Amino acid sequence: DTEVTQTPKHLVMGMTNKKSLKCEQHMGHRAMYWYKQKAKKPPELMFVYSYEKLSINESVPSRFSPECPNSSLLNLHLHALQPEDSALYLCASSLAGGPGELFFGEGSRLTVL
Amino acid sequence: QQQVKQSPQSLIVQKGGISIINCAYENTAFDYFPWYQQFPGKGPALLIAIRPDVSEKKEGRFTISFNKSAKQFSLHIMDSQPGDSATYFCAAKGMDSSYKLIFGSGTRLLVRP
Numbered sequence: 001d002t003e004v005t006q007t008p009k010h011l012v013m014g015m016t017n018k019k020s021l022k023c024e025q026h027m028g029h030r031a032m033y034w035y036k037q038k039a040k041k042p043p044e045l046m047f048v049y050s051y052e053k054l055s056i057n058e059s060v061p062s063r064f065s066p067e068c069p070n071s072s073l074l075n076l077h078l079h080a081l082q083p084e085d086s087a088l089y090l091c092a093s094s095l096a097g098g099p100g101e102l103f104f105g106e107g108s109r110l111t112v113l
Numbered sequence: 114q115q116q117v118k119q120s121p122q123s124l125i126v127q128k129g130g131i132s133i134i135n136c137a138y139e140n141t142a143f144d145y146f147p148w149y150q151q152f153p154g155k156g157p158a159l160l161i162a163i164r165p166d167v168s169e170k171k172e173g174r175f176t177i178s179f180n181k182s183a184k185q186f187s188l189h190i191m192d193s194q195p196g197d198s199a200t201y202f203c204a205a206k207g208m209d210s211s212y213k214l215i216f217g218s219g220t221r222l223l224v225r226p
Contacts (some may be wrong), residue, residue: 040219040221041218041219042217043157048212055212056213090156092156101147101159102147102149102159102214103159105156107155
């Protein structure tokens with residue numbers, strides 16, 4: 001199984017809502033990532049978890065809150081988002097020790113009204 | 114400065130032709146150079162990658178050429194097919210960061226039948 005599964009595929013939320021994005025992988029990878037991708041732009045790294053511990057936070061606003069409950073799951077909790085946060089949110093995983101190959105999910109397309 | 118410059122922004126090639134995408138970097142402390150392919154509505158997927166101790170790597174119709182002295186690397190797609198139409202991102206990983214990839218700005222390739 002070489003899949004990274006993300007849910008939901010689409011999400012529309014108001015600026016006062018609280019929602020969560022979910023990501024799951026069963027490849028035994030111990031590094032998991034959240035990326036944000038705007039249209040016609042490259043993915044931008046947000047967070048990296050290594051062995052379920054937050055390893056990298058790219059100065060992301062606190063309205064984005066990551067969580068790694070176990071080695072297979074990664075969540076991104078969203079609260080009080082702004083319209084400019086509308087984007088495709090990509091989850092990825094890799095072997096621990098570096099992105100020798102990043103396996104990306106198909107993404108969750110978020111629209112903030 | 115950690116940056117990877119990618120060109121062209123868009124590329125149109127006839128079926129059977131050669132597609133060439135170029136990337137350049139300034140930081141000599143990069144040690145891994147992958148290329149990712151992204152189709153609309155999908156997450157990026159690793160296409161091919163190279164390390165700086167190798168000048169060329171070929172996988173099927175896809176070849177990476179690497180020029181360490183010029184700090185440039187390029188992707189060549191031989192016998193381009195309409196199914197190759199996608200956005201291509203080059204990337205580089207710094208020796209000092211196991212998890213962070215620096216992505217180029219992307220090239221939208223269209224292969225005409």
